[in-house]
Amino acid sequence: MPLINLIIRNLFRHKLRTILTVLGIAIAILAFGLIRTVIAMWYSGIEASSPNRLITRNAISLIFPLPIAYRSAITAVPGVSEVSYAQWFGGIYIDEKHSQFPQIAVDGSTWFKVLPENRISDSQLAAFLRERNAAIVGVQLARRFGWKVGDVIRMRSMIYSGDWDFAIRGIYTGAKKTTDETIFFFRWEYLEEKVRQLEPWRAGHVGWYVVKITDPDRAAAVGQAIDARFKNSLAETRTETEQSFMQGFISMSDAILIALRIISIVIIGVILMVLSNTMAMTARERLSEYAVLKTLGFRTRHLIGLIAGESLLIAMAGGLIGISLIGPTVLGFGTVMARTVGAIFPIIGVSLATRTLSLLMALSVGLAAAIFPAWRTVTIEIAKGLRRIG
């Protein structure tokens, strides 16, 4: 009868207590994993960024546009292999509640070359380029609204006036897990055409340029060369790597992310208290038994093994249940978010790092919760422990 048998049988002495503690840990680990996943989703844009792309935008702010004429000047900078451009549309589809997905007017001829992680078939790309009001949508977005190729949808815009009809001519998929599959791309030419008709003073501008470079090691030098071209112009530029550009977005949400991180640590603290309480109660109830074991000659390491083993098993069981629930919960969370506030988090998935961190947290809690009861058990005199009988 190895000691592990005694540990397992001890686990089931107070079934209800053990089950409730395991469930408590499972829920806490689930909450911890969910928060870490949300944080990871926030950063997924950075992971998806490419080292051989630069973003050139207006030096004052992203909300100020850049002249379309800059394109040829940027293309001429040594080290630049391709230049594409894009513009926010700020579209409203059905109502604002349904509109939380990005709509971007892009240069159809270059966009999918510069961003090849958005995979589209040649025939769909050709159809996109043939028709001025054509659109290509991400597979997740198409799934969300039940769109298919050939559908025509109407939008309004918070930035531009008028109604906008788009014909879906393609559905792209992500080449990587981190690729955003919720974007609505349409042709910049369509935007430009309507702007020229309705608001001509706004024509001839783009939101930002996406610059493909030949050597990622020269990114800083190429960026400086681009910005130098437009120094002292009416629209000075700021060029940075795609990763810095994405980080700039995320830094706007820093306070929320820090709060989420603190909450995740607090959750771990709460489960530590719950398990510590259970283990302390357990050890107190069994103090006389541990004294008997000491009398029989069991040593400190045996007693620590019994208490820490039990605590670790409870923590591991709770941890594994919690981790197994993170995936479905994240999926459900993503669906609910998409239905209510829109696809804020395009990448729905639990990373191995989050699962591993959650398990490590559970095991750390298991070990930490055993410290006080083990210390108490080990240090109490046998005679005092035996007196607690009856």
Added chain:
Amino acid sequence: MSDALIEIKDVSKSYRRDHLEIPVLRDISLSVSEGEYLALMGPSGSGKTTLLNLIAGIDRPDRGTIRIAGVEIGLMGESELARWRSRHVGFIFQLYNLIPVLTALENVELPLMLTSLSQKERREHAELALRVVGLSDRMGHYPRQLSGGQEQRVAIARAIVTDPTILVADEPTGDLDKVSAEEILDLLGQLNTDFAKTIVMVTHDPRAAERARLVRQLDKGTLI
């Protein structure tokens, strides 16, 4: 050097309660020969259990020396003392103190976990010990499925399974009915006579003390 198995010399022990120091044993000296059956009697608070604990190496004297089979146990460190207890002392408690989640056989096997015996050998030794105490038909029973007398038999089997140098029993019949108490006393007597086990028993019960070959009285921490 004496040939006594247990040799206690000028042992004193006191406990501290709040700021008060309460003397429990005062300059006790006692010798117990190998194969002896000693009953320690005395009123509550006379220091019987404390003396038993000192002999069993689960407590330490403030002053004086305790030698068991020539070894001064007061000089041992905690870990060494634990090892010594596992080899040399079989302890029988008043309330049996079996582990409730283990069967009778597993409870008896418990002290053997600290030996180098294989699982099969441990099982054989435990079965033999349970046969000696007459419980070969209760091996798979849990403590809650046994009577008080049977539980104490299991406790005795656990105490003898390592073939210890001495058996110490603290009120072994204190929680039993008359019939069960007689059976336990018969068993202890048998262990002393047939297996030459040295037994030190603490008891309030004069009928239990009668079974011992030597009876010593303690009063206010002194042997009289």
